[in-house]
Every structure is written in structure tokens, then in C-alpha cells.
Amino acid sequence: MADVQLENGYTRIANELLEAVLKTPFIAAHLKIILTCWRYTYGFGRKEAELSLNFISKATGISKRYISDGLTELINSNVLIVVKESTYSSSRIIAFNKNYSEWEYRTTIQQVNPTSTVEAEQDTTVEPQFNTTVELQFHQERKHKENINKGDYEKLFEEVWLLYPKKKGKGAVSKTQKQKLFKIGYDRLAKAISKYKKEREGQDPQYTMYGSTFFNTGYVDYLDDEEKPKAEPKPLKFISYDERIAELQDAEMIKAEEHAEKMKPLRKEFTL
Incomplete structure (x- = not known):
């Protein structure tokens, strides 16, 4: 096997x-x-x-x-x-x-x-072209996704950008980030912008976040808890047997050095 x-x-x-x-x-x-x-x-x-x-x-x-x-x-x-x-x-x-x-x-x-x-x-055999219902559905979904990526997320970003008070750094918001914002949706982002604008009322405008800062990371703090994007799980790290043994040996060495450091004052007292 x-x-x-x-x-x-x-x-x-x-x-x-x-x-x-x-x-x-x-x-x-x-x-x-x-x-x-x-x-x-x-x-x-x-x-x-x-x-x-x-x-x-x-x-x-x-x-x-x-x-x-x-x-x-x-x-x-x-x-x-x-x-x-x-x-x-x-x-x-x-x-x-x-x-x-x-x-x-x-x-x-x-x-x-x-x-x-x-x-x-x-x-010499040319691979056959499959046109099953499943494949057709897959390509239709793929095409729909591509159309969304090319048009709708740009349109949504332009709309929420107009709502934001400090329109600076627009070009620093990447295509990938705009796609994330699209998944959150206009209504949620508009609510987050409204919360931030209310928080900044009466405060020095120079300390208001640039639009690029808000739409890249800042908006997350102003989404409702149930609307906040979930953190992606970290990929599992695979290590070999030898690497694991080396890690354990390093840990034991650190413990031995810490123990020796603690024993120094006692040795001095015993010597005196």
C-alpha cells in the first residue's frame, strides 16, 4: 500500500x-x-x-x-x-x-x-471534449464568477468610496481586497462607514483614517460582530521526525540553562 x-x-x-x-x-x-x-x-x-x-x-x-x-x-x-x-x-x-x-x-x-x-x-489520441450537464454547469458558474469579479466589485467599491469622508489612497486598495469588500456587501459597509463617521464627529480630521486604511483593515472594527469576516485557519505545519527531536533537544537545553542561572546565587552563598 x-x-x-x-x-x-x-x-x-x-x-x-x-x-x-x-x-x-x-x-x-x-x-x-x-x-x-x-x-x-x-x-x-x-x-x-x-x-x-x-x-x-x-x-x-x-x-x-x-x-x-x-x-x-x-x-x-x-x-x-x-x-x-x-x-x-x-x-x-x-x-x-x-x-x-x-x-x-x-x-x-x-x-x-x-x-x-x-x-x-x-x-496520437486527441483528448475528447466532454459536454456533460455537470461540466456545463461548472463553466456557467465560473463565467458568472468572472463577470462578478470584473464588474460588480469595482462598482461596489466606487459606491462605498463616495460615502467615506477622507478620500485618500484609493489606488492602494487592491483587486483582492475589493473582492473581499464585495462579499461583505454595500449595506454592511455603509453601516460601518456611518459608525466611524459618528465616532469621528467633533474630532481633529487630520487623525481620520485615509480611505485606503479604512477599506484595507479599519472597516473590520466597525462591522457588527456577526458580520466580521472569520479568520482563515492556519495551514497545518508538517515536520519530520528529526526536526521534532531537534526541537525537543533545544527545549531541554533551554531548561538546563535556565536552571543553571537560578542556581548561581545559591552557589555563591555556599562558597562564602
Whole structure:
């Protein structure tokens, strides 16, 4: 039975990037090349890696002939980027282009030697386009979410900005923060602004928060308790056995040093 654990290693990929790859009709061989690139770049916390044809072939189980063709097509399509060309002593350094709007990928069926039936089945099949009800619903929800992100949150921010008394630092409120404000809603934010304005009545206006400060963090103190955004749980930290032993040893050493420090006055009295 496989023992799959995060502490044994994992690859961090942005969900948006995964969705972009899912929406692009990569053939199987090209998708395997991309996954290999991710594994040996993002999987090691880096943006690029030295990847030879032979290495990718062994990692994917696909012949070097098709790996060579696939790499050429992915590079020409701006899906992969050549950071440094190969030399006599080193392989080509490759990076994945996460700016998916630059991709120019077009699915093509590779020409296969009829005698190579295994590779024909493995590398030339174009992945089917699924149009199930579930998938259609998913894309409709995604499109609705994108429309909200592009239009409504900007509109809401402009409306609540007009309500705020000290309109300074507008550009310092990020897109992500505007989306958070959108989730809170106009009515709640308007109530929070009203509370703050009432609190500031009769006080020196120079000490009133800038709009950027209020909409980034300050508003939270003026939301009703049930309306305050809940703090996101901290991700679990995985540590190895050796790291845990080192922590315990450090703790024991600190205790020993503290004990020795407490004993110093007693030693002096005994000596005198």
C-alpha cells in the first residue's frame, strides 16, 4: 500500500493555472511533458529546471522521438519557455509559462509509424471534449464568477468610496481586497462607514483614517460582530521526525540553562 504524505514532498500549483490547463485541449503526450516540467520546477520550489529529452522520456514513459516533437510544439506555442539552450556539457533549461494568455496552442495529431501501435495509441489520441450537464454547469458558474469579479466589485467599491469622508489612497486598495469588500456587501459597509463617521464627529480630521486604511483593515472594527469576516485557519505545519527531536533537544537545553542561572546565587552563598 502506497504511503502518500505531504511531508514526503508536494507540488504547489495555483488553481487558476490548473483550470487554464484543463480548458486547453492538450494531447496526452504534451500534458505529460507539462506535468514533468511542473514536478521538477514547482515541485522543488523553483521556476526553471535543466530537462533533457532522455530525462523526460524516462519520467513519462514516452519515446524520445515524441518527446522531441512535443517539446518543440509546446515551446513554439509559448506554453514552455527555453531559458537557456543546451550546450555540449549541459541540457536545455526549461520553464513553464504561467501567463496562459500568451499560449498559442493548437491540437495537432502526430503522424505515427503504423508499426508502432503502442506509441500510436499512447501519443496520437486527441483528448475528447466532454459536454456533460455537470461540466456545463461548472463553466456557467465560473463565467458568472468572472463577470462578478470584473464588474460588480469595482462598482461596489466606487459606491462605498463616495460615502467615506477622507478620500485618500484609493489606488492602494487592491483587486483582492475589493473582492473581499464585495462579499461583505454595500449595506454592511455603509453601516460601518456611518459608525466611524459618528465616532469621528467633533474630532481633529487630520487623525481620520485615509480611505485606503479604512477599506484595507479599519472597516473590520466597525462591522457588527456577526458580520466580521472569520479568520482563515492556519495551514497545518508538517515536520519530520528529526526536526521534532531537534526541537525537543533545544527545549531541554533551554531548561538546563535556565536552571543553571537560578542556581548561581545559591552557589555563591555556599562558597562564602
